[in-house]
Amino acid sequence: MCTKYIKHGTIFWVINMNKSMYSLMLMDDVVKEVDKYAYLHNTNRSNLINQILAEYLHVSTPEMISKEIFGFIGELIDEEIFQIVNSTTSGNLAIKSSLEYKYRPTIKYNIELYRSFADDIGTLSVSFRTQSPALLKDLAVFFEYWIGIEEHYSDAKMYYPSAGGKFVRGVRLSGDYSNREISEEISNYILMFDEILKNFLSGSYRTYQDIAKDYQRLRDYYHLEI
Numbered sequence: 001m002c003t004k005y006i007k008h009g010t011i012f013w014v015i016n017m018n019k020s021m022y023s024l025m026l027m028d029d030v031v032k033e034v035d036k037y038a039y040l041h042n043t044n045r046s047n048l049i050n051q052i053l054a055e056y057l058h059v060s061t062p063e064m065i066s067k068e069i070f071g072f073i074g075e076l077i078d079e080e081i082f083q084i085v086n087s088t089t090s091g092n093l094a095i096k097s098s099l100e101y102k103y104r105p106t107i108k109y110n111i112e113l114y115r116s117f118a119d120d121i122g123t124l125s126v127s128f129r130t131q132s133p134a135l136l137k138d139l140a141v142f143f144e145y146w147i148g149i150e151e152h153y154s155d156a157k158m159y160y161p162s163a164g165g166k167f168v169r170g171v172r173l174s175g176d177y178s179n180r181e182i183s184e185e186i187s188n189y190i191l192m193f194d195e196i197l198k199n200f201l202s203g204s205y206r207t208y209q210d211i212a213k214d215y216q217r218l219r220d221y222y223h224l225e226i
Contacts, residue, residue, distance in 0.1 A: 024049070062115040065179060066091050069113065072183030081194070091115065091122075097194055100202060105130035107197070109190050111171075119172050121182065124189070126167040135201075142200050143167045146193075149212050154219070173226060188222035 026034075031045070038048040047063075054061045070093040074084050077095060085094035085108070095109045106129050113122040128139060146167075147160055160169055173185060196214055205211050 066113045068179045069183045072180050073187050076187040119174050120170060121173055122171045124169045124171055145211055149215050153216055185226040189226050192218040
């Protein structure tokens with residue numbers, strides 16, 4: 001929240017952040033340039049000033065943490081399989097992958113990181129661009145299988161928020177993890193999910209137990225805690 005007062009050409013800002021109040025006095029010319037820069041970078045005035053001060057004072061902000069984690073994910077994700085999509089917000093990253101299916105529909109993994117981390121650090125949602133009734137039916141079956149497998153075989157804390165047809169998985173990590181380790185957990189989970197989903201759609205699995213075995217194998221291979 002930002003409240004602006006103008007008096008004799010001087011702008012006074014009262015910024016409400018974490019239930020604290022701060023004030024700044026800035027020159028009009030400085031504010032004009034701040035507004036231009038904020039507009040070009042799809043942010044707002046108060047957030048931009050917060051970022052500038054944090055960088056200057058070497059203080060980590062949620063935006064900086066998200067940017068670093070997403071940067072690591074970009075390095076880890078296989079560019080031959082996935083495409084990083086530039087996000088319009090600092091706390092989100094989208095990754096696309098193509099399915100070996102008629103008309104090659106795309107699957108999109110959207111990662112949202114919260115501004116503060118506890119056990120819950122964000123969500124991973126999976127959505128599709130397809131109008132194929134057959135594919136939508138297969139995906140519904142796969143999601144049902146996947147949730148059942150995770151609830152049975154995984155020791156990780158997890159939950160599945162309602163998302164109007166999309167698959168959404170809460171991302172939880174208990175303990176201390178570096179930004180690099182968080183990015184590895186998320187990247188490897190996406191790699192596992194993508195591989196098993198494509199194997200399922202191609203008919204590689206004969207039974208539910210085959211999917212579960214592959215899930216366990218890949219989870220152990222990637223040493224997933226997520």
